[in-house]
Each structure stands twice: as structure tokens, then as C-alpha cells.
Amino acid sequence: MGFSFFPFVNVLLDLCDIYPAALQLSKLRVCFGTFKIVYTLRGTSPALLYRYNRLDAEVLINKRFTSIDNAELCSKVGVPFVMGTTGGDREKLHKTVADSKVYAVISPQMGKQVVAFLAAMEIMAEQFPGSFSGYSLQVMESHQASKLDTSGTVKAVISCFQKLGVSFDLDEVQLIRDPVQQVEMVGVPEEYLLGHAFHMYHLTSPDRTVSLEFQHNVCGRSIYAEGTVDAILFLAKKVKLKAEKRIYNMIDVLREGNMR
Amino acid sequence: MGFSFFPFVNVLLDLCDIYPAALQLSKLRVCFGTFKIVYTLRGTSPALLYRYNRLDAEVLINKRFTSIDNAELCSKVGVPFVMGTTGGDREKLHKTVADSKVYAVISPQMGKQVVAFLAAMEIMAEQFPGSFSGYSLQVMESHQASKLDTSGTVKAVISCFQKLGVSFDLDEVQLIRDPVQQVEMVGVPEEYLLGHAFHMYHLTSPDRTVSLEFQHNVCGRSIYAEGTVDAILFLAKKVKLKAEKRIYNMIDVLREGNMR
Numbered sequence: 001m002g003f004s005f006f007p008f009v010n011v012l013l014d015l016c017d018i019y020p021a022a023l024q025l026s027k028l029r030v031c032f033g034t035f036k037i038v039y040t041l042r043g044t045s046p047a048l049l050y051r052y053n054r055l056d057a058e059v060l061i062n063k064r065f066t067s068i069d070n071a072e073l074c075s076k077v078g079v080p081f082v083m084g085t086t087g088g089d090r091e092k093l094h095k096t097v098a099d100s101k102v103y104a105v106i107s108p109q110m111g112k113q114v115v116a117f118l119a120a121m122e123i124m125a126e127q128f129p130g131s132f133s134g135y136s137l138q139v140m141e142s143h144q145a146s147k148l149d150t151s152g153t154v155k156a157v158i159s160c161f162q163k164l165g166v167s168f169d170l171d172e173v174q175l176i177r178d179p180v181q182q183v184e185m186v187g188v189p190e191e192y193l194l195g196h197a198f199h200m201y202h203l204t205s206p207d208r209t210v211s212l213e214f215q216h217n218v219c220g221r222s223i224y225a226e227g228t229v230d231a232i233l234f235l236a237k238k239v240k241l242k243a244e245k246r247i248y249n250m251i252d253v254l255r256e257g258n259m260r
Numbered sequence: 261m262g263f264s265f266f267p268f269v270n271v272l273l274d275l276c277d278i279y280p281a282a283l284q285l286s287k288l289r290v291c292f293g294t295f296k297i298v299y300t301l302r303g304t305s306p307a308l309l310y311r312y313n314r315l316d317a318e319v320l321i322n323k324r325f326t327s328i329d330n331a332e333l334c335s336k337v338g339v340p341f342v343m344g345t346t347g348g349d350r351e352k353l354h355k356t357v358a359d360s361k362v363y364a365v366i367s368p369q370m371g372k373q374v375v376a377f378l379a380a381m382e383i384m385a386e387q388f389p390g391s392f393s394g395y396s397l398q399v400m401e402s403h404q405a406s407k408l409d410t411s412g413t414v415k416a417v418i419s420c421f422q423k424l425g426v427s428f429d430l431d432e433v434q435l436i437r438d439p440v441q442q443v444e445m446v447g448v449p450e451e452y453l454l455g456h457a458f459h460m461y462h463l464t465s466p467d468r469t470v471s472l473e474f475q476h477n478v479c480g481r482s483i484y485a486e487g488t489v490d491a492i493l494f495l496a497k498k499v500k501l502k503a504e505k506r507i508y509n510m511i512d513v514l515r516e517g518n519m520r
Binding site (some may be wrong): 111113114115117118119121123124127128129130131132133135164165173192203205207209210211212213214215216217218219220222223254255258 | 313371372373376377379380381383384387388389390391392393395424425431463465467469470471472473474475476477478479480483514515517518
């Protein structure tokens with residue numbers, strides 16, 4: 001896999017706690033040989049971005065700028081980018097990028113397999129509304145203690161269950177942030193107490209004879225790094241082919257099939 | 261919910277161990293008031309079926325005849341029917357019914373929520389092929405000891421995982437048929453040892469940092485009875501509307517939304 005595969009692709013990851021993912025990307029560099037990882041803690045100037053543009057490929061970790069600022073910078077200098085972000089004004093973000101005609105993959109979740117699971121739930125909710133009517137739901141999620149709010153993926157999955165006919169309020173989610181509970185009750189390996197995302201959804205029929213359970217449990221950040229690499233490969237291909245569509249998400253990356 | 265809702269709908273259930281489901285349907289009669297349940301252990305003559313046709317609605321439990329024979333009978337006398345069957349020559353079955361232009365719902369699985377889960381897996385496999393490439397799979401299923409073969413639903417779900425890039429052979433499925441293991445390891449309630457269907461699928465990423473788990477666990481038969489009632493309501497509606505499409509499955513029933 002050579003140089004020509006990665007021209008002009010920036011990666012802007014401003015997900016919470018992304019630094020370990022950056023380290024994972026460093027590891028992946030061993031496999032792919034063409035990433036340059038740049039941490040810009042105090043923001044990035046257009047001039048700097050322009051310089052990156054001359055490099056083979058860039059993984060730009062920019063935590064201080066907002067996603068809108070980053071997108072505006074890339075749009076201004078015409079640098080394609082991959083952005084993993086849950087924050088910001090999504091509509092404004094998309095408009096900024098669309099107006100500039102820059103190529104981009106933007107997604108709130110970079111873990112391909114989690115995106116696939118969520119997409120399946122969304123399709124089920126859309127196609128079979130009310131099919132779990134009367135079922136009760138129990139949701140538990142465990143993340144490193146530093147994450148205060150409920151995971152965005154949990155919120156999205158719950159919204160699917162609501163469409164399927166389940167009555168459930170977001171404040172009923174059981175948030176596990178206590179390391180002792182995480183190890184003993186949830187089964188998080190101790191070495192991942194500072195970086196994990198465990199999710200459990202349990203549905204029960206009104207007469208309690210039927211139950212369904214879904215879990216997606218992530219330790220560390222390698223799933224996000226792997227997904228980011230696939231997004232880079234995907235976007236590089238679209239740039240090379242001068243594809244008409246310019247803004248993509250991880251579902252588009254998934255539809256492309258196995259990238260490596 | 262009155263008489264006019266159920267005219268001319270027969271239910272032919274020849275699923276394995278269907279009698280408890282029939283009893284569940286008896287219970288549902290209390291709610292709906294219009295079912296007549298007829299057990300025909302030695303087969304049904306066309307004349308008998310014709311007589312049923314004059315009743316409000318019929319639930320016909322016919323275990324001795326094959327699904328093809330039942331379908332031919334119904335087709336001959338023009339009696340719409342709901343058939344839950346995993347057996348027989350599916351192609352011949354569909355051709356027989358299509359040629360007769362009789363209305364029918366035919367499905368290998370009458371449990372709506374299990375059908376919804378399977379459909380979501382199928383959509384995920386079709387849309388995101390290879391997205392779980394390299395993942396390893398572990399499958400466990402527990403049924404009453406009298407069920408010798410692997411569940412059809414398990415086979416269908418595994419075929420989805422194979423499309424998602426997972427390498428797995430059917431003989432790797434862990435079949436639990438020992439009642440002691442079922443209670444102690446799987447967690448089947450003792451009162452359901454003679455009738456249950458528990459399924460667990462566990463996916464693990466190559467570096468073991470990511471895992472996904474899916475479970476669908478059914479005790480007893482009420483889920484099948486509930487699904488059958490919905491199929492009856494659905495089919496009665498189609499008959500009444502003189503719908504152009506005549507042969508349906510449980511996915512069509514699901515798409516119709518909440519039936520009650």
C-alpha cells in the first residue's frame with residue numbers, strides 16, 4: 001500500500017479522550033507506513049494545514065479547536081479530512097463543508113462494528129415500528145470515570161427502541177462510573193478502567209417469557225483507530241476517483257466492504 | 261374487535277411441539293372472542309375445511325398432514341391461511357399457493373420479535389459485508405432435549421455473520437440439551453425445560469479488545485401464539501381489502517406496525 005493511496009487526507013479527531021487513539025494510530029503506522037501524526041494542542045493555522053497538505057498523509061489531532069473551526073480551516077485551504085466528533089452544531093458543520101466542496105468523512109462514532117450495530121437497530125426501528133410494543137427495557141453503560149454524560153451511542157440506540165414501541169426515559173440508563181463496580185459487576189478488565197465503553201440493552205416481553213439482549217463492549221481505543229484508517233483509505237479513494245459525492249459518514253465506509 | 265375482522269382465515273401450525281402454542285391461542289381467545297380452535301390429528305378433508313370456512317375464524321392445528329398437503333387443501337377450497345412451518349419443499353409450497361391465488365402468511369418463525377432481530381441481522385450482512393472481518397464467533401443454543409437438530413434461526417443468523425466476514429462452521433455451535441446444564445449454565449427457568457429456545461451469539465475482535473453479544477431467549481410458546489394472532493389480523497385485513505399481493509411472510513406482518 002503506497003504513497004499514492006493517501007494523498008491529501010487529514011484526520012481530525014476531536015472525540016473525547018482521543019490521545020490513546022492517536023497512539024494506536026502510531027502503532028498502525030508500522031503497518032501502513034505513510035501516516036504522520038501531529039498533535040496540535042493550541043490549534044492549527046491555515047498555513048500549517050497547507051503545509052500538511054504537502055505531506056503523504058496526515059493524522060492531525062486537534063483538541064483545542066472546535067470541530068467547526070477545524071472544518072472551516074480545512075475547507076478554506078481545500079484539505080480533505082476525516083473527522084470523528086460528537087460535538088458542535090452538526091448542521092452548520094455540514095453546511096460549511098458542503099459549501100467548500102472539500103472531501104470529508106464526518107462521524108460521531110469511528111468504530112465500524114459499533115456503527116454497523118447502530119445502523120442495524122436504526123433500520124429495524126424504521127422498518128418494524130411498534131414491533132416491541134409493551135416490552136420493557138433495561139440499559140446499562142460503563143465508561144471511564146472521567147466521562148460524565150451518557151454515551152451518544154446509547155442515546156441513539158434508545159431512540160431506536162422507542163420507535164420499536166418501548167417506553168423508556170434517558171434518565172433510566174444505569175451509568176456505571178465506579179471502578180470497583182466496573183470490574184466486579186460489568187467485567188471490565190482492570191487495565192482498561194481508564195478507557196472503555198461497555199453497553200448492555202435488555203428487552204423483556206410483558207409476560208416475561210421472552211428476552212433479548214444486545215451488548216457492545218469496547219476496551220481501549222484500537223477500534224476507533226482501525227475505523228479511522230479505513231475512513232482514510234475510503235476517502236483517499238474517493239478523492240482519487242474525483243467522486244461526485246463529497247461528504248461521507250462511517251455508514252458509507254461500511255457499505256464499501258472490507259477496506260484492507 | 262368484532263366478527264368482521266376475522267372472516268375466512270385459517271391457521272395451520274405445523275411447527276414442532278405446537279400444542280402448547282395452541283393452548284396459548286386458547287388463552288388469547290379470551291381476549292379476542294372469535295377464534296375457534298380445532299385439533300385435527302388425523303388430517304383434514306377438503307369438506308371439513310370448507311365447513312370451517314363458514315365459521316368466524318379458525319385456528320386449525322394439523323400435525324399429521326405435511327405442510328404441502330395442508331397448503332394444497334386450503335388452495336383447493338380457496339381458504340386463506342396462516343402457516344408456521346420450517347419443513348417441506350418451500351419452493352413447491354409457494355408455487356402451490358401462488359397458483360391457487362389464495363391469501364396466505366407463511367413463515368418458518370412466528371415470533372415477531374425474533375423475526376425482527378433476524379431481519380436486522382440480514383440487512384446488516386447485506387449492506388455491510390465484511391465489516392466484522394477477522395472477528396471470531398461463539399454460538400450457544402439451548403432447546404428442550406427432544407429437539408435434536410440445530411435451530412433454523414441459529415443457522416440463518418450464522419449465515420449472516422459469515423457474510424459479515426466471520427469464519428464459522430455450523431458444527432461449532434454449542435448445542436445444550438442437558439437439563440442440568442440448561443438450568444445452571446444457561447439460566448433456563450425449570451418450568452420451561454420442556455419448551456424453550458435460548459440463543460447466544462458472541463463476537464470478538466482479533467485483538468480481543470472489542471466484543472458484541474446478541475441473545476434471544478424464549479420461554480414457552482406465547483410469543484408464537486401472539487405472532488400468529490397478529491398474522492391472522494394482518495391477513496384478514498388483506499382479504500378484506502382484496503390486496504393484490506397474496507402470499508406474505510412475518511416480515512410483511514412486522515412492516516404493518518403494531519396490529520393491536
